[in-house]
Amino acid sequence: MSLARAVTFAIDGIASRRVLVEVDVRVGLPAFTIVGCGDMSVRESRERIRAALLNSGFEFPARRITANLAPAALRKVGPGFDLAIACALLAAGGQVPVESLERWAIFGELSLGGEVRPCRGTLAVAEGARRAGSTGLLVPRAAAREAALVDGLSIAAVGSLREVVAVLAGEVEPPAPPEAQGEEPGETLDDLDDVRGHLLPIRALVVAAAGGHNLLLAGPPGTGKTMLARRLPSILPPLTHPEAVEVTRIHSVAGLRMGEGLAQRRPLRAPHHTISASGLVGGGSSPTPGEVSMAHHGVLFLDELSEFARTSLEALRQPLEDGRVVVVRSQRTAIYPARFMLVASTNPCPCGHAGSPLCRCMEGDVLRYRRRLSGPLLDRMDLLVHVARPSAAELAGESLTSSADARADVARSRAVQTARFEGTPITCNAQMPSRLLRVHAGLDETGETTLARAYDREHLSARGHHRILRVARTIADLAGAEAIGVKHLIEALQFRQDTGALELAA
Amino acid sequence: MSGGVSGTSRACDDCLRRTHLIALLAGRIERERHRRRLPELLALGDEALVAAVAGRDASAVRRGLAAFAPAAARAACEAAGLVALCVCDARYPARLLEGPDAPAVLHVAGNPACLEALAGEMDAAPAVAIVGARRSTAYGDEVARALGRGLAAAGVPVVSGMAFGIDAAAQAGALEAGGPTIAVLAGGADVPYPRSKRRLYERITGPGGPGCVVSELPPGFQPFRWCFPARNRIIAGLAGLTVVVEAAERSGSLITADLAAGLGRTVGAVPGRVTTPQAAGANALLADGAALVRDACEALDLLLGPGAHERRPPSPLGDGLEPRLRAVLEAVAAGSDVAGTVATHPADVHAAGLALTELELLGHLRRDHCGRYTVIPQ
Ligand SMILES: Nc1ncnc2c1ncn2[C@@H]1O[C@H](COP(=O)(O)OP(=O)(O)O)[C@@H](O)[C@H]1O
Ligand SMILES: [Mg+2]
Numbered sequence: 047m048s049l050a051r052a053v054t055f056a057i058d059g060i061a062s063r064r065v066l067v068e069v070d071v072r073v074g075l076p077a078f079t080i081v082g083c084g085d086m087s088v089r090e091s092r093e094r095i096r097a098a099l100l101n102s103g104f105e106f107p108a109r110r111i112t113a114n115l116a117p118a119a120l121r122k123v124g125p126g127f128d129l130a131i132a133c134a135l136l137a138a139g140g141q142v143p144v145e146s147l148e149r150w151a152i153f154g155e156l157s158l159g160g161e162v163r164p165c166r167g168t169l170a171v172a173e174g175a176r177r178a179g180s181t182g183l184l185v186p187r188a189a190a191r192e193a194a195l196v197d198g199l200s201i202a203a204v205g206s207l208r209e210v211v212a213v214l215a216g217e218v219e220p221p222a223p224p225e226a227q228g229e230e231p232g233e234t235l236d237d238l239d240d241v242r243g244h245l246l247p248i249r250a251l252v253v254a255a256a257g258g259h260n261l262l263l264a265g266p267p268g269t270g271k272t273m274l275a276r277r278l279p280s281i282l283p284p285l286t287h288p289e290a291v292e293v294t295r296i297h298s299v300a301g302l303r304m305g306e307g308l309a310q311r312r313p314l315r316a317p318h319h320t321i322s323a324s325g326l327v328g329g330g331s332s333p334t335p336g337e338v339s340m341a342h343h344g345v346l347f348l349d350e351l352s353e354f355a356r357t358s359l360e361a362l363r364q365p366l367e368d369g370r371v372v373v374v375r376s377q378r379t380a381i382y383p384a385r386f387m388l389v390a391s392t393n394p395c396p397c398g399h400a401g402s403p404l405c406r407c408m409e410g411d412v413l414r415y416r417r418r419l420s421g422p423l424l425d426r427m428d429l430l431v432h433v434a435r436p437s438a439a440e441l442a443g444e445s446l447t448s449s450a451d452a453r454a455d456v457a458r459s460r461a462v463q464t465a466r467f468e469g470t471p472i473t474c475n476a477q478m479p480s481r482l483l484r485v486h487a488g489l490d491e492t493g494e495t496t497l498a499r500a501y502d503r504e505h506l507s508a509r510g511h512h513r514i515l516r517v518a519r520t521i522a523d524l525a526g527a528e529a530i531g532v533k534h535l536i537e538a539l540q541f542r543q544d545t546g547a548l549e550l551a552a
Numbered sequence: 553m554s555g556g557v558s559g560t561s562r563a564c565d566d567c568l569r570r571t572h573l574i575a576l577l578a579g580r581i582e583r584e585r586h587r588r589r590l591p592e593l594l595a596l597g598d599e600a601l602v603a604a605v606a607g608r609d610a611s612a613v614r615r616g617l618a619a620f621a622p623a624a625a626r627a628a629c630e631a632a633g634l635v636a637l638c639v640c641d642a643r644y645p646a647r648l649l650e651g652p653d654a655p656a657v658l659h660v661a662g663n664p665a666c667l668e669a670l671a672g673e674m675d676a677a678p679a680v681a682i683v684g685a686r687r688s689t690a691y692g693d694e695v696a697r698a699l700g701r702g703l704a705a706a707g708v709p710v711v712s713g714m715a716f717g718i719d720a721a722a723q724a725g726a727l728e729a730g731g732p733t734i735a736v737l738a739g740g741a742d743v744p745y746p747r748s749k750r751r752l753y754e755r756i757t758g759p760g761g762p763g764c765v766v767s768e769l770p771p772g773f774q775p776f777r778w779c780f781p782a783r784n785r786i787i788a789g790l791a792g793l794t795v796v797v798e799a800a801e802r803s804g805s806l807i808t809a810d811l812a813a814g815l816g817r818t819v820g821a822v823p824g825r826v827t828t829p830q831a832a833g834a835n836a837l838l839a840d841g842a843a844l845v846r847d848a849c850e851a852l853d854l855l856l857g858p859g860a861h862e863r864r865p866p867s868p869l870g871d872g873l874e875p876r877l878r879a880v881l882e883a884v885a886a887g888s889d890v891a892g893t894v895a896t897h898p899a900d901v902h903a904a905g906l907a908l909t910e911l912e913l914l915g916h917l918r919r920d921h922c923g924r925y926t927v928i929p930q
Contacts (some may be wrong), residue, residue, distance in 0.1 A: 128812070137633055208699055243892065243896060243898075245891075245892070245901040246891055246892070246902075246903060249902065264922075264923065265923075272777035296585075331621060394921060394922040394923075395921075400921065400922040408686065408687060408716060409686065409687075409717060409748070410716060410746055410748055412921065413748045414748075415919070432890070434890050434892055434922025434923065436892075438893065439900075440892070443898070446898055484856065496913060499913050499914075503912075503913065503915065505912070505913070517763070533906060535907055536696050536906050536909050536913070537905075537909070537910050539913065540905050540906065540909040544919065544921070
């Protein structure tokens with residue numbers, strides 16, 4: 047027997063596609079070639095396989111070996127093909143029964159010593175395996191909990207090439223994935239009770255978290271903007287199961303997690319301001335999810351917004367508009383989900399001290415500075431809160447909020463929203479389309495007058511009008527109110543964006 | 553654009569030529585003005601001015617002047633939508649003629665009616681100049697805006713330079729009252745300057761608008777540094793009263809006040825906090841005997857004489873507001889400018905934030921771009 051086949055999967059976007067590995071071993075000058083559109087790490091796979099086989103006590107045939115990864119048109123990236131190629135090679139050389147490879151799809155990287163290692167995208171691979179009708183998936187033990195998230199697929203959690211061969215030969219029972227150790231330990235989250243004063247910014251944080259609204263924190267340096275934003279994860283509502291699966295899938299493909307089971311928390315991504323447009327939204331020569339996708343169902347925090355390159359910020363337009371990123375690469379289109387809450391911090395002016403005697407900026411400088419931010423982003427901010435310098439008394443005083451209380455409020459209001467949008471793809475008020483505003487965010491007569499007054503005084507733009515209603519809806523939900531009252535509306539107006547303030551003043 | 557008048561053919565050839573000469577010599581005046589005072593230079597006749605600033609280039613300048621075609625200058629005005637009004641015209645503002653260095657031509661964008669109203673009898677239709685710091689405080693902006701609003705509401709044109717800060721605030725205030733306002737620019741009247749005030753420019757010059765933008769220099773002209781003090785002499789010259797709202801020491805607006813005083817016009821100033829650098833200049837003017845201006849009524853008294861206009865008794869702060877809101881308004885008036893300081897206790901911050909927003913909606917407060925609130929004088 048000189049030909050053997052194994053089934054594995056290649057990551058494509060955030061899904062996977064079935065790849066058939068064929069290994070042909072025949073008499074000739076000893077050589078090992080891998081064909082089928084693999085990248086550098088696939089070519090390097092030969093060295094790992096050779097060493098792993100020999101170090102595991104198997105024979106590496108001194109023949110002419112050709113491995114083919116089909117379909118050839120699909121670009122194959124990463125070391126996850128190692129194990130499948132090695133198994134097919136062993137089968138072609140008669141060291142593993144050929145028919146055993148029909149029962150298992152195989153996915154994993156090999157070390158030189160013959161251990162198997164987890165790779166990016168295990169969940170996507172497991173989902174692909176079930177879709178492709180595989181009965182079982184052989185994966186590294188460290189990634190097995192992630193693979194086991196998929197129902198209806200038997201998982202063999204293996205630690206080494208020898209163990210793989212033993213399973214394939216039927217010598218041992220396929221080892222089950224390790225049990226989840228209850229609650230994932232994870233890092234403990236920073237708590238809001240570290241923050242002194244700042245009642246309004248914290249309130250804005252709670253409203254934003256409750257409704258999934260975008261939030262802009264504006265204020266001089268050192269007032270605690272970064273501190274506040276970093277505490278957002280501690281009050282966000284828990285992930286629903288389908289959301290957690292999506293987050294796990296994306297984070298696994300991006301290499302942020304390697305098999306630790308289901309994601310437990312909404313992510314907060316805070317890329318450095320030097321990040322490129324493709325780092326932010328994804329893409330590159332072998333497309334990977336960008337920060338916006340890693341922030342899917344969570345928060346994208348852009349600290350010091352004005353420091354980001356204009357091109358990077360422009361690139362956010364599509365994900366903010368569509369909730370996803372479409373990357374087109376050599377005739378293939380990858381779609382990355384990117385529905386996130388945008389939180390940003392900024393100084394009010396170039397020197398950061400606007401409004402205090404320390405400020406040395408001219409009105410013109412401030413205008414230019416703000417104009418740089420405008421365009422794609424400021425338009426999208428649902429809430430703006432000014433973070434003033436806390437007073438000495440506030441800094442010395444007690445903290446006024448704890449994350450546990452805030453989290454409870456947020457969760458309660460989310461439950462109301464979930465019920466409201468039951469049966470639709472909408473999950474929170476921020477996603478409410480304008481046509482539903484009339485149904486869910488109606489105002490009484492006083493409310494209408496108040497809103498009209500704000501509009502007439504140029505406190506609001508036409509677009510801002512709808513934003514205010516969504517935010518007011520969330521504030522009413524936090525208060526447990528059925529209808530939006532005037533005081534909810536006024537609070538929403540307090541957090542309105544008035545980037546136009548300077549221009550309008552003219 | 554030109555409000556139905558017959559195009560730009562009003563300015564005479566000589567005056568247009570004079571304007572052309574100033575534009576030709578602008579760069580040389582810039583170099584010369586450290587040696588000779590600007591008003592002196594601008595008061596010189598054509599030949600003397602060439603001799604004074606052109607030096608070795610004098611003959612080139614004379615050739616340039618000889619080649620001047622008034623028709624082309626008129627066409628340029630027409631193309632830029634400007635009306636040109638020269639000193640020989642009866643509609644030229646009478647007050648400006650008092651100075652020795654009156655601009656030969658005023659190029660006007662927008663509605664020239666409010667400028668023409670300043671022609672003829674000196675006391676018939678006075679205007680008020682409101683000038684001050686570009687780097688102003690929110691308080692200063694609010695006072696300037698209220699002055700502009702009050703004067704315009706009384707039908708008095710507000711003259712200023714459309715600069716950042718006090719100038720723009722005063723003119724925006726005049727527009728709020730739908731009243732006349734005149735912006736005098738250092739460069740061409742068809743070029744909004746500063747650029748970020750384009751919106752204000754458009755509101756002043758817009759069709760049916762009550763105001764106009766004026767410059768002595770030809771259309772498209774990019775200003776040199778000397779053009780700004782030269783512009784200030786036009787602002788001071790047009791107005792019967794010049795009010796300084798916030799000026800740091802040695803600020804440009806003090807030059808305007810000096811020029812106004814030199815012309816024998818009344819100078820007023822708005823008092824400020826002694827600890828605020830932007831108030832030092834205005835407070836110094838008061839110490840030197842400038843008239844105290846706290847609101848538009850006092851400005852009108854100075855301009856027209858006490859009692860010449862209908863006086864509304866000043867209403868107490870927050871009159872008619874419910875006590876909850878009045879207390880917050882009073883706190884802002886007393887210097888608290890964010891919810892955290894308006895509230896006396898942390899438990900009240902939330903309510904204070906809501907009250908501030910309500911007061912904003914009612915037009916009693918304004919929130920600036922750093923989130924601080926200022927009282928809008930009613
Ligand atoms: N309101 C506050 N309560 C407690 N600590 C604060 C507060 N504001 C600032 N700090 C302290 O100052 C540090 C700097 O704050 P930071 O969030 O980095 O400010 P910013 O991002 O606004 O420049 C924080 O790490 C924190 O220790
Ligand atoms: Mg920071």
